[in-house]
Amino acid sequence: MVGPRWFVGFDSLMEFIAFIIALAIAYQALKGYRLTKQRTLWYVHFGFAVLSVGLLIDSLTGFLGILARTLRGTIGLASIGYSIYFFAQLLAYSMLIYAYVSQTRTLNRTSAPVLFASLFGSATLQAAPVPGVRSLGPLVEYHPIAEIVLLFLVLYVAVQTGMNYSSSKDRNALLVFLAFLFLALSHLFFILQPFRALLFVVGHMFQLVGFLSLFTMLLRVARNQ
Amino acid sequence: MTQRLPKYRSQMRIYVDIMRVIQREDNHAKPTRILYGANLSYDRLVKHLDELKTLGVIEEIADGDDRFYRLTQKGIEFMNQFRAVERFASAFGFVI
Numbered sequence: 548m549v550g551p552r553w554f555v556g557f558d559s560l561m562e563f564i565a566f567i568i569a570l571a572i573a574y575q576a577l578k579g580y581r582l583t584k585q586r587t588l589w590y591v592h593f594g595f596a597v598l599s600v601g602l603l604i605d606s607l608t609g610f611l612g613i614l615a616r617t618l619r620g621t622i623g624l625a626s627i628g629y630s631i632y633f634f635a636q637l638l639a640y641s642m643l644i645y646a647y648v649s650q651t652r653t654l655n656r657t658s659a660p661v662l663f664a665s666l667f668g669s670a671t672l673q674a675a676p677v678p679g680v681r682s683l684g685p686l687v688e689y690h691p692i693a694e695i696v697l698l699f700l701v702l703y704v705a706v707q708t709g710m711n712y713s714s715s716k717d718r719n720a721l722l723v724f725l726a727f728l729f730l731a732l733s734h735l736f737f738i739l740q741p742f743r744a745l746l747f748v749v750g751h752m753f754q755l756v757g758f759l760s761l762f763t764m765l766l767r768v769a770r771n772q
Numbered sequence: 773m774t775q776r777l778p779k780y781r782s783q784m785r786i787y788v789d790i791m792r793v794i795q796r797e798d799n800h801a802k803p804t805r806i807l808y809g810a811n812l813s814y815d816r817l818v819k820h821l822d823e824l825k826t827l828g829v830i831e832e833i834a835d836g837d838d839r840f841y842r843l844t845q846k847g848i849e850f851m852n853q854f855r856a857v858e859r860f861a862s863a864f865g866f867v868i
Binding site for chain 1: 784850854860861863865866
């Protein structure tokens with residue numbers, strides 16, 4: 548399922564904006580890594596670089612999908628794009644989690660419950676008699692199972708950044724925390740979107756706001772020299 | 773956040789600590805000020821000051837019997853870049 552008809556194209560545009568922001572974050576992290584040789588910055592760079600590639604592919608396949616429909620084509624480009632974007636997000640968020648785990652070394656205390664929760668969530672949703680959920684094949688456009696896995700991964704990052712903000716009370720830390728909170732909310736709305744098409748729009752709005760929050764942080768970091 | 777600060781400072785961290793002390797002293801710092809400010813032994817301080825001079829980020833100024841250290845333009849630019857990276861990393865909760 549996709550969002551309302553009037554929203555077609557806007558989602559790809561929003562993802563293209565998010566792609567530029569993710570690329571800028573990846574570049575800043577790479578600059579930091581080159582200067583300091585800190586591995587955590589390499590993980591952030593790699594995570595956002597992969598995320599930006601996924602966003603670009605999903606965005607472009609979305610645009611091409613519109614073009615194909617106009618030309619009466621039949622290729623399911625959007626599904627391919629989403630599948631690539633899903634794996635990109637999976638890798639990117641796993642990389643960020645690894646960065647936090649490698650720094651805090653709290654794998655046993657926090658990461659394991661998150662992973663178990665995501666598996667439990669997937670299993671529950673698969674067993675749930677939600678119309679249109681069980682019948683969906685693996686990784687078709689906006690598969691709720693895929694989104695629920697991503698939700699738990701982003702939630703982990705949101706919790707880590709939230710704890711960082713609570714201890715530092717720094718505005719940049721707040722922006723990063725809000726970014727991942729909005730991204731988590733976007734995945735929540737993507738999960739729920741089979742029930743109402745408008746939730747797809749809300750999900751994309753939250754996703755864009757999340758990336759804009761990261762962009763604001765980036766501007767603040769670059770400006771305060 | 774349950775951050776674990778590294779047990780030992782990295783070489784980069786020591787360099788930055790030395791350069792920070794020099795900047796704090798109005799870019800004109802005596803070795804003893806750097807020694808206390810960067811929390812280093814004398815031998816290690818001499819070693820790191822030599823390395824920083826070789827990198828071209830600090831320079832030594834002789835004033836009679838006294839010696840002072842100051843950041844070069846390259847050193848000032850490095851510190852500006854480092855501060856931006858530090859702010860970026862700490863926004864995510866990472867310690868450099």
